[in-house]
Amino acid sequence: MSEARSAILARLRAGLARPPRSEAEAAAEVARRLAEPRPGPIPARARVAGAERVALFTRMAESVGAEVRRLPEPSAIRAALLDFLRRHNLPAKIVRAADPLLDAAGLEAEPLLEIRTGVPEEPDPVGLTVALAGIAETGTLLLASAGARPTLLAFLPETSIVVLPTAAVFGSYEEAWAGLRGRPGFPPRSVNLVTGPSRTGDIPPSIELGAHGPRRLLVLLVDQAPAAEA
């Protein structure tokens, strides 16, 4: 153990000056707090269910500049994708995560699409991945890294497309996180909470999109889809 480490900890202990008999008590309190994580005040807004919850997610995500489309089943992803790319005049070239939900979309059968699975590289124009959860409270997506789901898919390309099973829309951040606990490999190396496309206010007077991350964010809410694997 380093000299700096022991010096800093010693100074902290001297400053805190807990009496020796309460030392065990303090350690027990810390252990208790970590063993049973307690949520703070959850906004009433987040305590919605069913259709209302999906509507709130959609409204909040749209309010920060994301585009949200509701689809009945994975087979509808292909048409929605092509339509989006056409409307924004984007090249039909996609890098995607190796996820069963995206496999089910049958994108490789589409002759108009150039599609690759794996890690995006500059200048790949479009990244396609799946979210583990949506958070209605602020229209936020919860993405988690895995071998099959490179984090960069949602950050490097100029356009980010994220597929989210409608059943995985939660009210609050805490509920979405609770869904991760207990999965194998928890916590994932990288959990990204994404709320709208990349933005900056550093050059006045306007807010500009696409500062470093995606300029556009399309969320495809798919009804009859199983939740993504950890």
Added chain:
Amino acid sequence: MEPTSLTFRERAAAALEDPVLRTALRRLESGWQQGRARAAAALPEFEALRDAGVAIKDHVLAHLDLYLEIFERRFTEAGGVVHWARDAAEARAIALEICRKAGAKTVTKSKSMVAEEIGLNAFLEANGLRVVETDLGEYIVQLAGEVPSHLVGPAVHMTRERIAELFARHHGGPPKQESAELVAEARRILRERYLEAEVGITGANFLVAETGSIVTVTNEGNAELTQGLPRVHLVITGIEKVVPTVEDAFTLLRLLARSATGQEFSGYTTFLTGPARPDERDGPRKMHLILLDNGRSAMVGGPFREMLRCIRCGACMNHCPVYLAAGGHAYGWVYVGPMGSVLTPQFAGLERTWTLPTASTFCGRCQEVCPVRIPLPKLMRLWREEAHRRHLPPPVARYGLAAWAFLARRPALYRLATRLAIAGLGLLGRRRGRFSRLPLAAGWTASRDLPAPAGVTFHRLWKARRRNHA
């Protein structure tokens, strides 16, 4: 970085004459100040969240040694390496060593105030590394050779014209006019740097003891590219940033963006736990973390402990009449506004910065809007007392204050002195009813007349009234 805080008065006076800065600071009032008010009003639980935030931070600070040990253990279990640094020099040396071991030539950086605090860029550059800031505001400030003037918006003092000029000079090509063009140009240039860099340096908004995770918050997504593309990710942060659980982080995150910019949530909030796992083909291969003390552990045991609750949102400066008049550069060091006036004397020494805690009207707005209710006016007052004890302010101010205190503590003498002064002034100003010049009051009379007093003190009027009503 050497503080130049002793020249606050001169710099503030110059700032008041700067029309560009006036426009920029007015933008803060209409933008982030009103944004915070709207966001707080839109969330009925906002005050309850503030109380919960205070409770989390107070609990952590009372058990900081224990939480740091647990965080260290979990972070290490996840595959990261923790380095402890007592002061700025130690932290800089560790950072350089990590960059050297990584064979780094280019280092990208996502905005970190702790890195500013220890003067990391200048040190790495002096040792032959190319350091590139990626937060757009921070990048602009770096191109200009300046320091940040605001905690959240480092370049809030700049106009678009000035930024266009800087970009044209450093990037070449014809100058751009529109914000969108400028943002696109910075994106293109910085893409190359991200891909070249061998080490990416970020700060951390929170450290989570439960999971050993670090949390970063940005709107641009620059932290994710800074740590996600190079082989090595170096995190540098202060020891006070640890929170117990992910739930605790969420409580503070609900306060952070709303207090800072009025957003409901920032664009990107990322929880990182260790370097890339064996089956992953992206992410850093190595993850290092420098835990910086630099005076913080001493604050835990002293009267400034509450300052360590700070989550660096910038609300105090967005609402401070002194900051909004003087701008960030007048403060002369890394941390500005009310939070800077408390932190800077701690980190840079009171001798060279005692002017900062006096740069306050004590209106109390900073405390009113602070998401974790830091009693900033009280803490600034503590520094003032300390400065007075150490005889740092000029003798005139100290003797003046001592004379006033002598009177104020002796009510009979005080009443007599004020009675004489008011009666004298009333007599002198009887004819004109005002003074255009008065000894010791040039600060007032330089720009306006002082109305002549009525000749009777408030005390006596009050007494007379009470008698009449009795």
